[in-house]
Amino acid sequence: MxxxxxxxxxxxxxxxxxxxxxxxxxxxxxxxxxxxxxxxxxxxxxxxxxxxxxxxxxxKKKKDEITLRDPATRSAMQTLSTSRLQLDRVLQETSEDVKAHLALVLLSVDELEARATQLATRAEAIASYLLTTDVRIVEQGVRELEQRVRDTRDPEARAHYESAKKAREEHLATLVELTHVKERIFASLVTICATMDALPAKVVRMRALDSAAMDAMTGNLKDELSRMNDDMQSLEETLKSLTEVIV
Incomplete structure (x- = not known):
């Protein structure tokens, strides 16, 4: 620790x-x-x-701030920040008894926010890299090498062209994969934002419940957030090997 x-x-x-x-x-x-x-x-x-x-x-603790230049990622994180502020305002108006029921739920919320920040950092790294490479140029390079492989009559030259074409194709496949991964991260951030947006209303609803109903609702919330945290952790593990190459 x-x-x-x-x-x-x-x-x-x-x-x-x-x-x-x-x-x-x-x-x-x-x-x-x-x-x-x-x-x-x-x-x-x-x-x-x-x-x-x-x-x-x-x-309220100050959170570490990260600089986000990618518009989609920045928008998602701004939405998440606004949702958390709204949740905090609702909690300030909530009795200590209800907040005590929510203690473990809010620990899961903090964990989810931390994971969102990690995902946003990876999305930013991917977006920054993609800005340095024009996919159309790589695609054009693949087509040109395909043509050279077809046109050349020298076996040794053809072998070199084929090797170069394979490298270009792998480069193109990686760029496409990075684009898909960034979209997957953004979709995950949107899901987190939607979940966070709904929490203040659920806290307000809990105020009107008796102890037994409050316990049941708290359990459901914690299970929902735990499942989401598990999904985010799985995505993080999938991303590590790919994004470490460019970070």
Whole structure:
């Protein structure tokens, strides 16, 4: 764990409210001679620590900023940022009880945002590279070499032309693949944005639910975000071998 992360966890674990819950549970266990009280207190303590981690004790953390020149990627990330601001505004108007239910959900939201940033960085790298190469020129090179292979009568020259043509074809295939990958990343970012856009309304809906219904809705939200995080992680793994060549 990084030092900054460790400091964040330590701060959350030692907040006044978290320690109060833990202390009350321990005193209760001594008075009632019941270790189940300690266990229940531990669950409440863990939940409060999780909430402190995602809320930063109601202090918004500054996120690392990346410079995006690709219009599509920049637009998606701006939409994501706006959605998060809206979610934060709704959370400020939400009771502590509801926010406690959402603690683990918001951890998944933070993870999803981090993955979106990583995907945006890779999309930017791909877009920057594609700007340096004109696909039409590579296509023209392939056609010219095909013609030379057909026209030449010298076997050795033909072999060299065929080798050059193969290299050009591989270059063209890579450019096409990069274009498709960039589109796939953008589609993933759009999906993340749509999910984030819907979260504030779902939080408002939770305010009107009883505890049991709130638990059920929280579980569904967490499952949805977890599935999306898994999908994004799989995409990241697929991209690594391709984008590392150009980054």
């Amino acid at each position: 990084k030092p900054s992360s460790l400091r964040t966890v330590t701060k959350a674990a030692t907040s006044a409210l978290s320690l109060a819950v833990a202390g009350t549970a321990t005193l209760g266990a001594v008075a009632l001679h019941s270790w189940s009280v300690v266990a229940l207190g531990g669950v409440a303590y863990a939940t409060l620590v999780a909430w402190d981690l995602v809320s930063g004790n109601d202090t």
